[in-house]
Amino acid sequence: DADVTQTPRNRITKTGKRIMLECSQTKGHDRMYWYRQDPGLGLRLIYYSFDVKDINKGEISDGYSVSRQAQAKFSLSLESAIPNQTALYFCATSDRDTAYEQYFGPGTRLTVT
Amino acid sequence: GNSVTQMEGPVTLSEEAFLTINCTYTATGYPSLFWYVQYPGEGLQLLLKATKADDKGSNKGFEATYRKETTSFHLEKGSVQVSDSAVYFCALKSSGGSNYKLTFGKGTLLTVNP
Numbered sequence: 253d254a255d256v257t258q259t260p261r262n263r264i265t266k267t268g269k270r271i272m273l274e275c276s277q278t279k280g281h282d283r284m285y286w287y288r289q290d291p292g293l294g295l296r297l298i299y300y301s302f303d304v305k306d307i308n309k310g311e312i313s314d315g316y317s318v319s320r321q322a323q324a325k326f327s328l329s330l331e332s333a334i335p336n337q338t339a340l341y342f343c344a345t346s347d348r349d350t351a352y353e354q355y356f357g358p359g360t361r362l363t364v365t
Numbered sequence: 366g367n368s369v370t371q372m373e374g375p376v377t378l379s380e381e382a383f384l385t386i387n388c389t390y391t392a393t394g395y396p397s398l399f400w401y402v403q404y405p406g407e408g409l410q411l412l413l414k415a416t417k418a419d420d421k422g423s424n425k426g427f428e429a430t431y432r433k434e435t436t437s438f439h440l441e442k443g444s445v446q447v448s449d450s451a452v453y454f455c456a457l458k459s460s461g462g463s464n465y466k467l468t469f470g471k472g473t474l475l476t477v478n479p
Binding site: 256293355 | 397406408410466469
């Protein structure tokens with residue numbers, strides 16, 4: 253079984269809808285991250301969490317919110333989706349001591365029409 | 366702030382060709398440098414790393430040397446295979462402050478033809 257799983261893998265939604273992307277990990281890591289990937293822009297950090305009670309904004313948090321329900325679960329919500337949020341979203345985890353080595357999930361492809 | 370610049374793709378090679386993907390960086394202090402690889406339909410995974418100047422990271426036949434004088438970390442492989450087709454990301458982690466944050470380049474798509 254994969255160490256970092258994301259659901260759904262693909263989603264098409266309409267402008268204005270609320271949507272939640274979920275991430276679960278079995279690696280036992282403290283730290284979890286949400287990134288979005290856009291063609292030609294690389295990866296940009298949306299939110300990150302060092303533990304259940306420590307959540308921080310990344311580079312591009314506007315329009316997004318997160319919830320760390322447990323050490324193993326970290327959800328990303330789009331409160332009112334807009335077309336420029338169409339992207340590939342990745343969840344990642346890392347251990348506290350080797351935070352540079354991040355383990356990525358397979359990604360969620362989100363399309364907002 | 367920190368930034369990573371890598372050569373734009375796509376790069377298309379024939380099997381057994383020599384590969385170089387250029388990466389340069391801007392950072393204060395002494396960052397650690399990484400190459401991540403993203404195979405089709407998958408998330409990124411760490412390919413190799415170097416944590417100080419003149420270190421050489423290597424894995425799966427790929428190598429990269431941390432050159433502080435030229436602020437570079439170019440990825441090389443002597444003989445590519447079709448299975449190396451992927452997107453390659455150069456990344457850095459700054460030496461000071463919080464150790465969580467990776468700064469990624471935009472990625473370089475490599476296609477290897479048989």
